[in-house]
Amino acid sequence: MRWLLIKDLQILRRSPLLVALLVLYPIVLAVLIGFAISRGPDKPAVAFLNQVPESANTISLGGEEVDASQYADTLFQSVDPVRVASREEAVQKVEDGDVLGALIIPPDITQKLQSGTGSATIEVLYNADDPAKRRFVEDTINSQVQKANAALTRRFSEVAVGYLDLISTGGQFSFLGQTIDILGLERAEALLADAREELPESSPARAQIDQVIEFARLARENLGLSDEVLASVGAPIRVDATVIEGGPTSLSSFAVAIAVTVSLMFVTLLLAAGTLALEREENAFRRLVRGLISRTALLAEKVALAAGCSLMVALLMLVGLALFVDLEWARFPLWLVALGAGALAFAAMGVAIGAVTREVRAASLLAFMVSLPIAFLALVPSGAVSGGMYGLIQVISRLFPFKATLDALNVALNDSGTMLVPLLNLAALVVAFGLIGRLALRRFA
Amino acid sequence: MDSSTVATPAASTAAAEPVLEARDLVKRYGDREALAGVSLAAARGERVAIIGPNGAGKTTLLSILAGIQRPDSGSVSRAPREVGWVPQQAALYGKLTVAENLRLFARLERRPDVEESVSRMLDQTDLRERANDQVATLSGGNRQRVNIAIGLLSAPAVLLLDEPSAALDPRQRERLWKFIGVLAAEGTTVVFSTHNVQEAERYAQQLVVLADGERLFGGSPRDLEGVVGASELDFESAFVAFLRQRGH
DSSP states (O other): OHHHHHHHHHHHHTOHHHHHHHHHHHHHHHHHHHHHHHHOOOOOEEEEEEOSOGGGSEEEETTEEEETTHHHHHHHTTSEEEEOSSHHHHHHHHHHTSSSEEEEEOTTHHHHHHHOSSOOOOEEEEOOSSHHHHHHHHHHHHHHHHHHHHHHHHHHHHHHHHHHHHHHHOEEEEETTEEEEEOOHHHHHHHHHHHHHTSOTTOTHHHHHHHHHHHHHHHHHHHTTHHHHHHHHHSSOOOOOOOOSSOSOOHHHHHHHHHHHHHHHHHHHHHHHHHHHHHHHTTHHHHHHTTTSOHHHHHHHHHHHHHHHHHHHHHHHHHHHTTTSOOOGGGHHHHHHHHHHHHHHHHHHHHHHHHHOSSHHHHHHHHHHHHHHHHHHHTOOTTSSOHHHHHHHHHHHHTSHHHHHHHHHHHHHHOOSOSHHHHHHHHHHHHHHHHHHHHHHHHHO | OOGGGSOOOSSOTTTSOEEEEEEEEEEEETTEEEEEEEEEEEETTOEEEEEOSTTSSHHHHHHHHHTSSOOSEEEESSOGGGEEEEOSSOOOOTTSBHHHHHHHHHHHTTOSSHHHHHHHHHHHTTOGGGTTSBGGGSOHHHHHHHHHHHHHTTOOSEEEEESTTTTOOHHHHHHHHHHHHHHHHTTOEEEEEESOHHHHHHHOSEEEEEETTEEEEEEOHHHHHHHHTOTTSOHHHHHHHHHHHTTO
16 A cells, blocks of 8 residues: 555656646635635725715704714725716716716705704615625615614714703703703702792692692603613614624634635545546556455555645645634644544545546546535525525535534634534544445446 | 467467366356356466457456456456456556556565566566656557566466557557567466457467357367368458357
8 A cells, every 4th residue: 555655646746737736726715715704895886976065064953063974984984985976977887887886965965864854865876787786785885874874863862862951950052143041840840849938838829839840850850861761762772692602713713714624625535536536547446456455455545645635735724824814823733633534534535436437537527516515505504594404404514524624623723612523423424435435446346 | 570480389278287277257247148157278388369259258258367357156266466467458657657667566566576576577578768758658569568567577377468459550569479479488378368360360379269258169270260161261251250150
């Protein structure tokens, strides 16, 4: 077996294109996947037409001047605004594909906001040619408009609370340049109490004044709760998140786990399937197994070769990614265990693929065809599909090494649970695929 | 090279002790019987040709003699490791050099002195000058010589060749048969299959004719002509007439 291993390494050394493809392709793929998952989408370009005159940007609320334009900044946190001069220009940019959508702020929006008699309306235009883009623009703008609404509501609430304070405790109020002194319930209650004391004991007005004093007291006490009530109106739903399952995995380290697992999968599968198929393509297989080496030893040699090479590639990749993503080096032994177990399982699957095919190209094609859907299935999150479908996906994912390797590597990188279950899963897959490969060699030899 | 340059047979079929003997070999693929009780015996240094139409069972018989397939019944006197086998298509690693291929198989054959075995085969097959060339760069003839050299690495008493001249041009074929003649003269028993009945007539001392898995004939080319009883026919015509006589 040692000599076959050396022979395979010699052949690999003399196939620089193959080695480059085996190493570079998964790495490029992995880096792309890593970026896609960890960075999220860029800000979409959105045409922005603000028809509100600069002088009308300010809303007067209860004597306070509120600059409405600052709430547009909330929107620009998630979009890249392309300022346009007219509605026609905005439409043209959407049609030309220069922007994903257009946002038009009508000239009367501040008046409507100030009047409080109805909702102010902004106009959104988008190109619906691409449903995914449409959904993305809709979600982004809706989400940001919600944030702007919430911010404005908070501001309105603050002004309303100020009014209620004025009613409750009294004070100065400015209106149309004039300052008005507001008595307030608290002082009114005191004045009434003083007036009551000056009435004769038998005066029937005393009972009436008592009623008014009681009303003022109750009103003042209840208005004292108004700030809390209005605060809850401004943010009726708050989020209190608790993690029930899964660990403290950051998105970036999860992306690393995915990227490395994808690379490990491709390198191992292609090497194991390809080198075994090569024995048959070169017609050497029958010469080898007529007493020179057993079929089982031949499979073991291919598993060792593929797992060893891919383990090195995956470790190098992990070390490289660790330069950019914060990974715990103290957990390096666990990285080795997870990657080693995954590499063995992928290699066993690879030799099973190599055993049922007669040539390297067919083996490589089959490896791609099988592995890609398995990887995609394993990445389907719970809740994205119905419960029954998710259960089925979980079962299918457990029949192939991708999911278990990803879980094991995730634990190794992030301390997010136990590694025992995925390792047992991988061990079972090594045995199962090894048996399939052995039977296939017997059947197809 | 013509038949006169082929070395004299070291033994005759009838007289010598067989170094390879197969008895009543039966092999079935599903309902189809690829071999139906075929027997064969070859003496030391004898050249035996297995001939027959397509699907006769030639490759199956050689595969069983080589130990690649197991017969459903019947027996072979020699273990696979004692028999050299040269498949029809060169079983070599194209990315390795001639010497590396020989060295690899010498190690897998557990030869006591690997380098000596490699050197001997390079000399025997006249490939020393190409020893460091990658096999993928060799001509079909040279590739076949490496293929045969690997079959001979363990210095087997019996060499099995499956259609050894099929992909060779006439010049390469001549060199091949000369080489096989020398081997036989040195005592190696050579059993080969071929479609080319004229090659069988020229280079074999014993013919085994198979058709539909049955052994129809075993004997010398002259014996076959005698069975047909038409001395004016050339050997190929006599062979075809023989098959017709037997309903094939």
